Amino acid sequence: MPTLHGVSTVLLDIEGTICPISFVKEVLYPYALTHAPQILTAQWDHPALLPYLTKFPPSVRSSPSTLVDYITILSASDVKDPALKALQGYLWRTGYETGAVRTPLFDDVVPKLQIWKAASKRLIIFSSGSVEAQKLFFGYVEGAGDLNPLFAANYDTVNAGPKMVKESYMRIAGELGVKSAEVLFLSDNVNEIRAALEAGMQALVVDRPGNAPLTEADRQELSIINSLDEVEFGN
Numbered sequence: 459m460p461t462l463h464g465v466s467t468v469l470l471d472i473e474g475t476i477c478p479i480s481f482v483k484e485v486l487y488p489y490a491l492t493h494a495p496q497i498l499t500a501q502w503d504h505p506a507l508l509p510y511l512t513k514f515p516p517s518v519r520s521s522p523s524t525l526v527d528y529i530t531i532l533s534a535s536d537v538k539d540p541a542l543k544a545l546q547g548y549l550w551r552t553g554y555e556t557g558a559v560r561t562p563l564f565d566d567v568v569p570k571l572q573i574w575k576a577a578s579k580r581l582i583i584f585s586s587g588s589v590e591a592q593k594l595f596f597g598y599v600e601g602a603g604d605l606n607p608l609f610a611a612n613y614d615t616v617n618a619g620p621k622m623v624k625e626s627y628m629r630i631a632g633e634l635g636v637k638s639a640e641v642l643f644l645s646d647n648v649n650e651i652r653a654a655l656e657a658g659m660q661a662l663v664v665d666r667p668g669n670a671p672l673t674e675a676d677r678q679e680l681s682i683i684n685s686l687d688e689v690e691f692g693n
């Protein structure tokens with residue numbers, strides 16, 4: 459991997475980049491769906507739940523069971539719908555706060571983020587998971603506790619925009635007050651990487667165990683790493 463120059467900011471995806479896809483698909487999504495009937499029924503008229511409910515179309519929020527059916531369908535096809543992502547964050551809170559759920563990160567991640575932070579790199583998250591869910595996710599990391607203080611900002615598809623269009627990356631760079639070329643974006647998703655490159659960012663595909671296979675064309679076109687340890691920064 460060639461040395462990367464001029465990087466002030468590292469923008470990180472979550473699922474498939476710093477944590478296994480299996481944790482999201484086999485732990486977090488099932489936790490939300492298993493607990494949704496009880497939580498939604500108990501809190502249906504609670505003002506705290508209302509902002510999450512009103513993000514869904516009226517036709518699917520006529521009752522807790524209608525909404526559970528709808529989010530079950532969305533989750534099965536992994537639709538990154540902002541209403542679903544917001545509600546998942548709400549439902550995961552109980553899991554994290556009771557200790558039922560803890561976040562597993564790949565072994566290289568915590569040490570490398572700490573090294574980058576100590577070297578004055580600005581660390582930023584951009585995930586389809588809602589900002590609220592991101593804060594929970596990083597608040598309860600296995601063996602590391604609360605990692606939220608590492609990050610200077612969190613972006614999701616609501617405050618930045620869709621992850622596969624260059625405008626979202628331009629918006630993030632603009633809000634951070636940096637040139638796009640100063641930002642290194644890391645993601646498992648080749649279309650997100652292409653969008654970041656189009657926006658002028660530097661970008662690397664992170665190929666982790668359990669990720670979707672990369673095509674030969676992806677391998678020819680894009681720079682790929684298997685671990686954050688492969689990233690080398692020059693001046």
Ligand SMILES: CSCCC(=O)C(=O)COP(=O)(O)O
Nearest residue numbers: 472473585586587591592595
């Ligand atoms: C931090 S929320 C859990 C992950 C999640 O729900 C998700 O959709 C992750 O997508 P990403 O954009 O990080 O690949």
Ligand SMILES: [Mg+2]
Nearest residue numbers: 471473474646
């Ligand atoms: Mg991802």
